[in-house]
Amino acid sequence: xDIRELKLFLHLTSTLxxxxxxxxxxxxxxxxxxxxxxxxxxxxxxxxxxxxxxVRLTESGKLFREYxxxxxxxxxxxxxxxxxxxxxxxxLSLYCSVTAILSILPTIINKFRVDHPxxxxxxxxxxxxxxxxxxxxxxxxxxxxxxxxxxxxxIVFAKLLETPLIFIVPRSSVEDQxxxxxxxxxxxxxxxxxLSRIRxxxxxxxxxxxxxIYSYVAGNEALIAMVAxxxxxxVVPRLVLENSPLQNRVKILEVEPVxxxxxxxxxxxxxxxxxxxxxxxxxxxxxxxxxxxxxxxEHDPDNK
Numbered sequence: 190x191d192i193r194e195l196k197l198f199l200h201l202t203s204t205l206x207x208x209x210x211x212x213x214x215x216x217x218x219x220x221x222x223x224x225x226x227x228x229x230x231x232x233x234x235x236x237x238x239x240x241x242x243x244v245r246l247t248e249s250g251k252l253f254r255e256y257x258x259x260x261x262x263x264x265x266x267x268x269x270x271x272x273x274x275x276x277x278x279x280x281l282s283l284y285c286s287v288t289a290i291l292s293i294l295p296t297i298i299n300k301f302r303v304d305h306p307x308x309x310x311x312x313x314x315x316x317x318x319x320x321x322x323x324x325x326x327x328x329x330x331x332x333x334x335x336x337x338x339x340x341x342x343x344i345v346f347a348k349l350l351e352t353p354l355i356f357i358v359p360r361s362s363v364e365d366q367x368x369x370x371x372x373x374x375x376x377x378x379x380x381x382x383x384l385s386r387i388r389x390x391x392x393x394x395x396x397x398x399x400x401x402i403y404s405y406v407a408g409n410e411a412l413i414a415m416v417a418x419x420x421x422x423x424v425v426p427r428l429v430l431e432n433s434p435l436q437n438r439v440k441i442l443e444v445e446p447v448x449x450x451x452x453x454x455x456x457x458x459x460x461x462x463x464x465x466x467x468x469x470x471x472x473x474x475x476x477x478x479x480x481x482x483x484x485x486x487e488h489d490p491d492n493k
Contacts, residue, residue: 190228192264195257196328197224198236202254203319203326205244213313228253258327262460265330278307281466284324285333286317287410291432293333293349293453297474305469316408318383320456330461331470335384335426336452345462347455347471349478352428354388354448357439359419369422369444376403376421378412385409388448389424395446413439426451 201210201221211218229236236250246254265279285294290312298310313329320334321344336346358372373393377400380386393400403421406412409429416423417438428451430436455474461467 190231192261194224194228195261197221198228199254199257199261199327201225201237201244202246202250203322203328205246207239207244254326258325259460261327262458265466266460266464276307277305277466277469279466280309280311281331281470282311282313282329283331283333284313284315284320284329286408286429287314288426288429288432289317289333289453290314292428297470297477300473300477301470304473305466308466308469316381316383318380318385318407324456324458324461330457330464330467332456333453334456336454337384338387343459345457345459347475348452349454349474350428351450351452352426353450354385354424355427355430356422356424356442356444356448357413357416357430358422358442359416360438360440361419369442370398372422372442373398373400376401378403378415378421378423379405380409380412380424381405381407384451385424385426392444392446392448424448426453428453 197210197214197216200214201207204210204213207218207221211221214221216224225236232249232253234249234253235247236253238245238247283294301308302310311329317334320332321337321341323329324332324344325341333349336348340346356369377389377393379389379402404415406415406423409425410433412423412425413430413433413435415421417435422442427441430439430441455471457467457471462471
């Protein structure tokens with residue numbers, strides 16, 4: 190087995206979909222299938238249970254995922270250690286939402302490319318709620334995500350900004366039906382996963398309201414679109430709304446109490462944090478962010 194095979198395996202463990210992984214990794218579906226079969230033959234273990242409708246990891250697959258993630262991370266660290274002096278070469282993989290690309294990353298990436306022109310950036314986007322999982326699966330080096338309520342001990346976090354979490358409703362209807370009680374009964378567009386869903390469900394529970402769920406949606410951009418089309422009420426970070434082309438088609442609904450805001454920042458694993466390339470990006474991101482004077486933004490389990 191080689192590093193590319195391990196990376197393909199790790200990507201498939203996150204999507205559990207041969208078609209999605211083959212497209213994302215620029216390999217044919219048959220080629221991906223042969224790669225997984227080679228790994229299974231070499232290990233003498235079945236890694237996935239697959240049929241016409243689903244793909245899932247076996248217990249052996251879960252064990253091998255831990256091994257593969259560790260090997261890929263160690264390989265990236267080794268590549269960095271081969272570099273002489275302070276002139277860094279190599280690659281850095283990033284995962285974030287579309288909003289982060291529009292509002293957070295431009296200044297950071299511009300500065301990073303000027304300071305380290307021989308490092309190539311591999312950038313992928315998707316649902317921000319998947320950011321921690323992408324790190325844990327070894328698919329990427331750094332992500333931008335909201336600080337979870339319980340930060341895993343092996344994840345390092347550095348705050349970049351804070352943004353309110355807000356309720357939004359279709360602009361065309363807000364004058365006639367301004368109350369959240371009405372919208373809770375008409376329909377709620379609920380995040381499929383992640384911190385937004387946790388805080389939205391908690392808010393309704395504390396208000397002793399049992400909302401009617403219209404649908405579950407992956408990704409804030411899709412949620413805003415469904416609200417704009419009049420499907421129901423939704424919860425999104427204000428930063429996402431401010432960067433959405435649909436912001437004029439929805440309106441913020443003031444509620445009491447307000448939802449707990451999002452703390453958005455850089456995430457990486459403790460092992461990745463030692464990588465010189467990751468460190469270089471990390472330092473630039475912290476310098477470019479708007480930090481309060483004297484504020485300690487980094488949440489490192491080793492820094493108590």
